[in-house]
Amino acid sequence: MFTTVLTRGPVVRPEIARITGLSSAAVTKAVKPMIEAGYLEELPQGERAVEGAGRPAYPLAVRADREFFVGVKVTADELIGVVTDLRAQVRDAHRMAVSGRSVEQVVADIAALVRELGPEYAERTHHLGLSVSGDVDRPGGVVRYSPFLGWHDVPLAELVAGETALMVTVENDVKALTVAEQWFGEGVGADSFALATVGVGIGCGLVVGGRLVAGGYGVAGEIGHVPVAAGDGPACHCGARGCVEAIASEEAIVGRARAVSGDPALDMAGAIERAHGGDAAVRAVFAEAGQAIGLGLAAMVNLVGPERVVVSGEGLAAYDLFEEDIRAAFTTQLFGAAARCPLVVRPLPWEEWARGAASVSIQSLFAA
Amino acid sequence: MFTTVLTRGPVVRPEIARITGLSSAAVTKAVKPMIEAGYLEELPQGERAVEGAGRPAYPLAVRADREFFVGVKVTADELIGVVTDLRAQVRDAHRMAVSGRSVEQVVADIAALVRELGPEYAERTHHLGLSVSGDVDRPGGVVRYSPFLGWHDVPLAELVAGETALMVTVENDVKALTVAEQWFGEGVGADSFALATVGVGIGCGLVVGGRLVAGGYGVAGEIGHVPVAAGDGPACHCGARGCVEAIASEEAIVGRARAVSGDPALDMAGAIERAHGGDAAVRAVFAEAGQAIGLGLAAMVNLVGPERVVVSGEGLAAYDLFEEDIRAAFTTQLFGAAARCPLVVRPLPWEEWARGAASVSIQSLFAA
Structure with missing residues (x-):
C-alpha cells in the first residue's frame, strides 16, 4: 500500500484501491496510522487530484524528508556514499578511498564515511544500505564471497551496525541497483x-x-x-x-x-x-x-x-x-x-549504485 | 485460500491462516461459502486433526467429486484425453487418432473425444483444458503458432467451446504440465x-x-x-x-x-x-x-x-x-x-500431459 504511494507519486485513495486490489475501506484504514506517523500526508486538492463520484479525493503523498537513508557502494578501492530521502532522491554524496581491503579497515572506513555524510541529516537517519559485488546473503546480512575484496563469510551488517548504531542492510550491488530501478526508475x-x-x-x-x-x-x-x-x-x-x-x-x-x-x-x-x-x-x-x-x-x-x-x-x-x-x-x-x-x-554513475544500496534500506523499512 | 486446501490436502483452519497470512476470522469467513457450495467439507476429527489452544479444529478437505474436468493434449497425430476430479486425480482416459491437421478436423475430433469421455461424468463437467505445443496466448484462448499442426492465430478456445458447450482454456503443453506439478506434484x-x-x-x-x-x-x-x-x-x-x-x-x-x-x-x-x-x-x-x-x-x-x-x-x-x-x-x-x-x-506418460491441461482448467475455475 505504502509502496504504491512511494513509487507512483501523489495518488488518490480510489487509485490506490484499484492498484492494490484492496477495498476503499481497507485503504482508508491502512492510510491512517501512516499519516499519523508522518510518512504520508494529504495534499490539498491540486491539479493532480481528481473528482470521484462521491466525496472529493485528496491525493496522498510520501513525506520525503520524514526520514533519510545512507547508501554506500563498497568497492575494493573506494567507498561511494549518498544520503537520500524517503523517495530515494539523492541529497548529498561523498567518495572516499579505502585504507585497505581487510574487513576491519573497510568497516572503519564505512563508519568514517557515515560520520562525514551530512551531519544535518543525522537525527533523522536510522538506516544504512551497503552494496557489494559478489555473493551476498541479504537476509543474514553476510557477504558470503567477494572476489574483489577477497572476503568469505563476513557478517558485514552486524559489524557495521556495531560501529554506526544504524540498522544495516547488505545486498549484492547489481540486485541493489535493480531495486532502485524497480521502485524508483524504469521498472x-x-x-x-x-x-x-x-x-x-x-x-x-x-x-x-x-x-x-x-x-x-x-x-x-x-x-x-x-x-x-x-x-x-x-x-x-x-x-x-x-x-x-x-x-x-x-x-x-x-x-x-x-x-x-x-x-x-x-x-x-x-x-x-x-x-x-x-x-x-x-x-x-x-x-x-x-x-x-x-x-x-x-x-x-x-x-x-x-x-x-x-x-x-x-x-x-x-x-x-x-x-x-x-x-x-x-x-x-x-x-x-x-x-x-x-x-x-543507460549509463549509471557510481552514485546511482550507492542510491541502489539506499533503496534497499528504504525497502527494508517497509518489509519490517 | 481454496488452493491451500486443494494443494495441501486436509488442513485445519489455523494452518490455513499460517500459510496464507490471513487472520483466523478471515479464514472462517472465506471458508463458509465454499462449504455451502459443496467445494469444501469438514472432516470428522480423525488422525489428521490437531488440538488447538481453544476449540477443537476440524480439518477441511476438498470434495474431489464435486466437479470433473476434461484435459486434452493435442498433438499432430493424436489426442490424449483424461477426466480428472477437482484434485486432478485421473478418473478416465482415452486416446484418439486425429482425422487430419486442419483446424476444423481437430476441433471436430476434440468434440468427439469429449463425447466419448465418461458420460457418467457429463453432468458435473463444465470445464475443458486443452494443451498444445508452440506459442499459445492463454488469456485470449488463441494458438498463435503451432509448428507441428501448422497453425497460425487459431482461436481454439472459442471454436471448441462452440462445439462442446464447455468453458475452454488453452495453454502451451509444457506450461500446462508445469501447472500440474506446481499444484499437485513436486512443486x-x-x-x-x-x-x-x-x-x-x-x-x-x-x-x-x-x-x-x-x-x-x-x-x-x-x-x-x-x-x-x-x-x-x-x-x-x-x-x-x-x-x-x-x-x-x-x-x-x-x-x-x-x-x-x-x-x-x-x-x-x-x-x-x-x-x-x-x-x-x-x-x-x-x-x-x-x-x-x-x-x-x-x-x-x-x-x-x-x-x-x-x-x-x-x-x-x-x-x-x-x-x-x-x-x-x-x-x-x-x-x-x-x-x-x-x-x-521423471518419465511422464502422455496422460500426465493431458492431466496438465485439466489442471489449467481447474486453475481457471478459481482465477475466475
Whole structure:
C-alpha cells in the first residue's frame, strides 16, 4: 500500500484501491496510522487530484524528508556514499578511498564515511544500505564471497551496525541497483524487467512478478555464466568454459587484447585507445565480447521473458566498440515474440549504485 | 485460500491462516461459502486433526467429486484425453487418432473425444483444458503458432467451446504440465522450480515466486534457444545458430545420426538401437546432445535460480544414452551455490500431459 504511494507519486485513495486490489475501506484504514506517523500526508486538492463520484479525493503523498537513508557502494578501492530521502532522491554524496581491503579497515572506513555524510541529516537517519559485488546473503546480512575484496563469510551488517548504531542492510550491488530501478526508475509498474551490467564482471538483476528474483540458493541473474561457446571457448574463473564472462569481462578483453597486440602491459584504457585508433585485431576482441554479451542477454530474455532490458555498467565506456555486435547477436538469438523486448542502454554513475544500496534500506523499512 | 486446501490436502483452519497470512476470522469467513457450495467439507476429527489452544479444529478437505474436468493434449497425430476430479486425480482416459491437421478436423475430433469421455461424468463437467505445443496466448484462448499442426492465430478456445458447450482454456503443453506439478506434484510449496522436457522440442516451464512465468511477450522458458555453441554450431529452425534445440532435438539427433552412420533412412528408434549396439559415432551424437541439454539447464539455473529441476519428456526413452553427459555438463556449468540445485529425472506418460491441461482448467475455475 505504502509502496504504491512511494513509487507512483501523489495518488488518490480510489487509485490506490484499484492498484492494490484492496477495498476503499481497507485503504482508508491502512492510510491512517501512516499519516499519523508522518510518512504520508494529504495534499490539498491540486491539479493532480481528481473528482470521484462521491466525496472529493485528496491525493496522498510520501513525506520525503520524514526520514533519510545512507547508501554506500563498497568497492575494493573506494567507498561511494549518498544520503537520500524517503523517495530515494539523492541529497548529498561523498567518495572516499579505502585504507585497505581487510574487513576491519573497510568497516572503519564505512563508519568514517557515515560520520562525514551530512551531519544535518543525522537525527533523522536510522538506516544504512551497503552494496557489494559478489555473493551476498541479504537476509543474514553476510557477504558470503567477494572476489574483489577477497572476503568469505563476513557478517558485514552486524559489524557495521556495531560501529554506526544504524540498522544495516547488505545486498549484492547489481540486485541493489535493480531495486532502485524497480521502485524508483524504469521498472515502476512493470511486472518484469532485467537490469544487466557490463564491466569488471557481467551481471543481471531480474524482476519477475513484481519481485526481485533472489534464486533458491541465492544465485540468480548470472548472465556472465551462460555458456555461449561451450565447445572450444576460453576457460572461465568459475571453472567452466565459454562463459560470457570468459569472453567479455574487462579482464578477458584486456587479456585477449594483450595477446593480439603483443603488448603485455596494455590496460583497458589502452585497449580502447588502440581499437578507436583502428587496430583491427583489438577491434575484433571487442566485437567478440559484444557478441557474447548479446547472446547472454538473449538467452536471459528467451528464458525469463522480461518486458524490457536495461544495460548499464562501467563497461559502457567502450560501448561504441561493441554496441553493434551486442544488438546484432541479441536480435538474431531472440525467439519468436521475444523479439519485441526493447534493449535500452543507460549509463549509471557510481552514485546511482550507492542510491541502489539506499533503496534497499528504504525497502527494508517497509518489509519490517 | 481454496488452493491451500486443494494443494495441501486436509488442513485445519489455523494452518490455513499460517500459510496464507490471513487472520483466523478471515479464514472462517472465506471458508463458509465454499462449504455451502459443496467445494469444501469438514472432516470428522480423525488422525489428521490437531488440538488447538481453544476449540477443537476440524480439518477441511476438498470434495474431489464435486466437479470433473476434461484435459486434452493435442498433438499432430493424436489426442490424449483424461477426466480428472477437482484434485486432478485421473478418473478416465482415452486416446484418439486425429482425422487430419486442419483446424476444423481437430476441433471436430476434440468434440468427439469429449463425447466419448465418461458420460457418467457429463453432468458435473463444465470445464475443458486443452494443451498444445508452440506459442499459445492463454488469456485470449488463441494458438498463435503451432509448428507441428501448422497453425497460425487459431482461436481454439472459442471454436471448441462452440462445439462442446464447455468453458475452454488453452495453454502451451509444457506450461500446462508445469501447472500440474506446481499444484499437485513436486512443486507444491516450492517458491520456485523448473520442469524441462526433452523430445521433439526442448522446453521448460518455470515457477518463480509461486507463479508460472508467462513472459512479458508470452515467451519464457525457451531453454531450447539458449545458444550454447554460437560460433560454429549448427543452424537452428529459429534462425539462429548453436541453440540447444539445433543439437539435441529429436530432429537434430536423427539428422546427425544419419550423417555419421551413412544411413539416410535412419529414424530415432534406429539411432537408439545403433547407439545401444555400440556404434561409437552415433553414441557421440547422443553425448553431444546430452552436453547441450546439460548446458542449457545450467544456464537456466544460473539465471533463474529454481529450488529444483525436474526433467521429463518423450526423449527420456534415450535417457541412458545421454544422462551422464547431461549431468556432467550441468554440474560443471552451475555457478557457486547454484550447484546445490537437484536435477530429478521423471518419465511422464502422455496422460500426465493431458492431466496438465485439466489442471489449467481447474486453475481457471478459481482465477475466475
